[in-house]
Every structure is written in C-alpha cells, then in structure tokens.
Amino acid sequence: MLIFVVARSRLDRYEELRRHFEDWRDVRIVLDRREGERRAPYSGFAGTDRRRVERRQPLLGLRTIGWAVVEPPR
Numbered sequence: 001m002l003i004f005v006v007a008r009s010r011l012d013r014y015e016e017l018r019r020h021f022e023d024w025r026d027v028r029i030v031l032d033r034r035e036g037e038r039r040a041p042y043s044g045f046a047g048t049d050r051r052r053v054e055r056r057q058p059l060l061g062l063r064t065i066g067w068a069v070v071e072p073p074r
Contacts, residue, residue, distance in 0.1 A: 003028045003070040010066030017067070 004021075006014040008031055021027040 001026045001028065001072060003030060003072060004067055005030055005032050005070055006067045007032050013066050 004017050004027070006017065006029065011031075014029060014031060017029045021029060
C-alpha cells in the first residue's frame with residue numbers, strides 16, 4: 001500500500017490525486033494533520049527538551065512540492 005500525504009495548503013493537489021487514484025485499492029490519499037510543534041513548553045527547565053530522540057520524521061517534499069509518498073512498514 002502507498003500513502004500520499006498532502007500538505008494542507010495544497011488542497012488542489014489533494015483533489016487531483018484523489019481523482020487519479022480513486023479506483024486503486026492499494027493507494028490512500030490523506031491530508032497532513034500536523035500543525036507546527038504540538039508540545040507545550042516545559043516549565044521545569046527552561047530551554048531543555050525532555051525528548052532524547054526526535055520521533056517526528058519530516059516528510060521529504062511535503063514543504064517544497066506539497067506532497068510526499070509514504071510506504072508503511074510491513
């Protein structure tokens with residue numbers, strides 16, 4: 001299965017991809033749900049990030065061309 005993640009600012013591309021792949025059972029077209037940083041600032045230690053590793057992966061192409069293709073893990 002392939003998943004196209006489309007930037008919220010590219011609704012035209014979202015509709016275009018939906019029309020193109022509407023009959024494909026193994027392709028999904030979704031809008032990106034992320035809106036900036038979701039974590040609230042931690043008040044305990046100013047300027048310190050509690051996460052050891054960044055878990056949010058950037059989707060290459062999402063900001064530049066408005067969409068990215070994701071292949072889910074098997």
